[in-house]
Amino acid sequence: MLNKDQIKQLFPDWEDGLYESIIEHAELRTAPAGATLLKMGQNIKSTMLVVEGTVKLYQENEEGAEYFMYHLNPGEACAVTMVCNYHLEQSQVLAKAVTDVSFLAIPIEFMDKWLNQYKSWHYFVIRTYRLRYEELLKTIHETAFKNMDERLEFYIKRQVKQFGNTLKLTHQEIANDLNTSREVVSRLLKKMENHQWIVLNRNSFEWIKKD
Amino acid sequence: MLNKDQIKQLFPDWEDGLYESIIEHAELRTAPAGATLLKMGQNIKSTMLVVEGTVKLYQENEEGAEYFMYHLNPGEACAVTMVCNYHLEQSQVLAKAVTDVSFLAIPIEFMDKWLNQYKSWHYFVIRTYRLRYEELLKTIHETAFKNMDERLEFYIKRQVKQFGNTLKLTHQEIANDLNTSREVVSRLLKKMENHQWIVLNRNSFEWIKKD
DNA sequence: TATTGACTGTGATATTTATCACAAAGTCCT
DNA sequence: AGGACTTTGTGATAAATATCACAGTCAATA
Numbered sequence: 339m340l341n342k343d344q345i346k347q348l349f350p351d352w353e354d355g356l357y358e359s360i361i362e363h364a365e366l367r368t369a370p371a372g373a374t375l376l377k378m379g380q381n382i383k384s385t386m387l388v389v390e391g392t393v394k395l396y397q398e399n400e401e402g403a404e405y406f407m408y409h410l411n412p413g414e415a416c417a418v419t420m421v422c423n424y425h426l427e428q429s430q431v432l433a434k435a436v437t438d439v440s441f442l443a444i445p446i447e448f449m450d451k452w453l454n455q456y457k458s459w460h461y462f463v464i465r466t467y468r469l470r471y472e473e474l475l476k477t478i479h480e481t482a483f484k485n486m487d488e489r490l491e492f493y494i495k496r497q498v499k500q501f502g503n504t505l506k507l508t509h510q511e512i513a514n515d516l517n518t519s520r521e522v523v524s525r526l527l528k529k530m531e532n533h534q535w536i537v538l539n540r541n542s543f544e545w546i547k548k549d
Numbered sequence: 550m551l552n553k554d555q556i557k558q559l560f561p562d563w564e565d566g567l568y569e570s571i572i573e574h575a576e577l578r579t580a581p582a583g584a585t586l587l588k589m590g591q592n593i594k595s596t597m598l599v600v601e602g603t604v605k606l607y608q609e610n611e612e613g614a615e616y617f618m619y620h621l622n623p624g625e626a627c628a629v630t631m632v633c634n635y636h637l638e639q640s641q642v643l644a645k646a647v648t649d650v651s652f653l654a655i656p657i658e659f660m661d662k663w664l665n666q667y668k669s670w671h672y673f674v675i676r677t678y679r680l681r682y683e684e685l686l687k688t689i690h691e692t693a694f695k696n697m698d699e700r701l702e703f704y705i706k707r708q709v710k711q712f713g714n715t716l717k718l719t720h721q722e723i724a725n726d727l728n729t730s731r732e733v734v735s736r737l738l739k740k741m742e743n744h745q746w747i748v749l750n751r752n753s754f755e756w757i758k759k760d
Numbered sequence: 761t762a763t764t765g766a767c768t769g770t771g772a773t774a775t776t777t778a779t780c781a782c783a784a785a786g787t788c789c790t
Numbered sequence: 791a792g793g794a795c796t797t798t799g800t801g802a803t804a805a806a807t808a809t810c811a812c813a814g815t816c817a818a819t820a
Binding site for chain 2: 403417418468474477478479481
């Protein structure tokens, strides 16, 4: 388990008691890159606070197609798993580890208790929802209004922000995230290369557009 | 202004002090059907709690195209306007009155104060975010995975849930909400009529599909 | 170095959606 | 009744995206 200072660094401004409750009741779990942390429809048993690594949040449809929504980084939390008593407890999202990750898992029975007990937890929950809500708005904006070339550019920029200019992604992986086909992604990337926005390599490419 | 009992009926389970603060500081405003209540990019000055009527929430793009996300009903609140100190205060959504509406407008300077002061307000804010977040997830699901025929069906079902089986909507209005063109909507509605899902009239149609 | 498998490029074609064009039908107003 | 305007229907065509087919390239490894 982490010690108080380590938790405090990730989640500043909490009450002392909250840190102690975390240490007492949370479990520090790890998962390797690529692991599925939460499936759609799965019963939610614990809240997830990211400690190390990056988590990707998806929508998923009946056939298993995926749609990328946003990233979670250390110090951030999964809004969906912050279940309160008055609400359904089935996950509506799919969460996957992008890198090796570690996270704090808190059994959901503490959610209501802590909301009552710790003001700083209350604020944290609100902040988490607000940030995720805003990410969803951006995702809707791209999806509803833009063509695939612009959506791909938006997607790449998000990745660049997360991981830097050199991205280790295959065309197929990108196509999965955007719910399109590999061929479409290949052709659009080739166009971006012609416009000198990227340099293409096998299994990776580099974002070089300056704007 | 509403009296305490009226507010209590719409927003049950609040603390007494919160009702009194509402009465003291909130303003009861009205707007006619079709009015714009909140523009994208607009500075948020007050939180909106719906008292009567139905409000529609949209995303909007640079060219003024709209994309319908969800409805707000009496007793519900606009998550976007529940601004806390630590966050930007520019609206990322467009809100319009569908019917004549009345709503309570609370200056945002009370948000932080009330979060500190009233536990029930805190819960209300979390609940609001959670409900809106879930609506956004549904919207993304439809937009990302479905073709226009299925999206139109989903849209109509949402409207039916709100307003009953007879919907007073022109094809152009539907097209605007779904960010598509009037012709596409006309053709798809005609198909639905052939399948006996709807009965078409001028300026309205009726949902008769049983499933 | 030969084979295998994953990844990429690209033409051809199909499907979906958008756009243009115009006619027909309903509504409102005088 | 006669316009003027809004709404709806529908063909023709264009543009965007999806799907199929297949070849070429790279990397791992037996």
